Amino acid sequence: METVRADTIELYNRYFGFETRHPLVGIVRFDRTEQTEPYRMHFGFYALFLKKTAGCVIDYGKTRYDYDDETVVGFAPGQTVGIHPLAGGHSPECIGLLFHPDFLHRTPLGQKIRQYTFFSYSSNEALHLSSEERIVVQDYMEKIARELQHPVDRFTKALVVSNIEVLLNYCMRFYERQFVTREELNHDTLGRFEQLLDEYLDSGAAARLGIPTVKYFADKVCLSPNYFGDLVKSETGKTAQEYIQLRMTRAAKELMSAPGTSIKQVAEALGFQHPAHFVRFFKRQAGCTPTAWRSGADA
Structure with missing residues (x-):
């Protein structure tokens, strides 16, 4: 199985054919039109994906959970995951946030990124969302996408980082809720x-x-x-x-x-x-x- 080294966001975008609007942060969208073979990917940056539909199995979780609708998966720099499309070879419909550690340099979020433990697993577990939670996650990803449509100026980094931080805080709330619902x-x-x-x-x-x-x-x-x-x-x-x-x-x-x-x-x-x-x-x-x-x- 092919291993793709996505050490930078530009390399990731090049592999999938996405436009790179900023070298250190981006929003990517997959729909069910893509045909793909199984592959492994090594991440050199943080990635948070909201998977809207079934379409693949990811080699990171070891437990079958009690939710099967919307899920968020998070990957950290240095992690390698395997992607296995289901029958038909279509990728799942999803939206993803990508951000490089360098983008957080000299920001409060950069100093506390390790607190978001859903990124830190050597073998990750998915975050399972209710419909309302999925709307919150997608809304903040869309806000970041809209900001990246503007030409980069002195406000860009602060606005994008603040939205990333709010999104991650919501994910931590949903993550801790998961322990309660699976009591x-x-x-x-x-x-x-x-x-x-x-x-x-x-x-x-x-x-x-x-x-x-x-x-x-x-x-x-x-x-x-x-x-x-x-x-x-x-x-x-x-x-x-x-x-x-x-x-x-x-x-x-x-x-x-x-x-x-x-x-x-x-x-x-x-x-x-x-x-x-x-x-x-x-x-x-x-x-x-x-x-x-x-x-x-x-x-």
């Missing part, structure tokens, strides 16, 4: 995570494989690490890493309560290569050293 599935995922974490610590897997990581459990529940972390945070108020550390601390206390168990044995059971690393971890979590905790528990 039952989220609970199931959290329950599975807790079960897997307990098994990891109780079965001796930590001693063999090392300290448990967010990525390990995200892979097990078929989600990307960032989406999984956001899900855990929305359900528990703690990050996935904090949740793992709390469970490790509890497991450490359980192990240290067993007579004759050394600090070295506890450290190894939890995946620490050196007891000193475990001592620092435990003191940070529990507020005292393992030896001090054990002395207090024995008192």
Whole structure:
């Protein structure tokens, strides 16, 4: 399958035959007239696509979601995705916003772009929209498109960046809503995570494989690490890493309560290569050293 390197917006536009009105930002439109073969694309810029119709499968999501109408997908610089047209080879109808990181240079949005976590996934999940939400997203893309029709002047960048920022803020609102509307599935995922974490610590897997990581459990529940972390945070108020550390601390206390168990044995059971690393971890979590905790528990 062909891999297209779209390191710049101009290269992307050239591949699809779009006009480049600005080298660092643009709005593109696809309709269902295009015939295309499967391909992979490497992005050198941010891209946000509102897909209006079915027409392709994108290699980025690992979970089947409960919405199947309007979706937004976001890609970040450095990501590579696979595009597989459905039967007939037509591309989906969609509108897309493209903007290069250089366009955000010396702007407040450039300093906080990483806060928009739907861009940051190594394996992305789609944002599913209601009809009303789709109208909001399309409206701001149209505003940006109209601004780009004007000759570039000293107001262009400020106006376009401000509209991009409002659009991204709306997408974050819709993204967080997605956790609420998928509450039952989220609970199931959290329950599975807790079960897997307990098994990891109780079965001796930590001693063999090392300290448990967010990525390990995200892979097990078929989600990307960032989406999984956001899900855990929305359900528990703690990050996935904090949740793992709390469970490790509890497991450490359980192990240290067993007579004759050394600090070295506890450290190894939890995946620490050196007891000193475990001592620092435990003191940070529990507020005292393992030896001090054990002395207090024995008192």
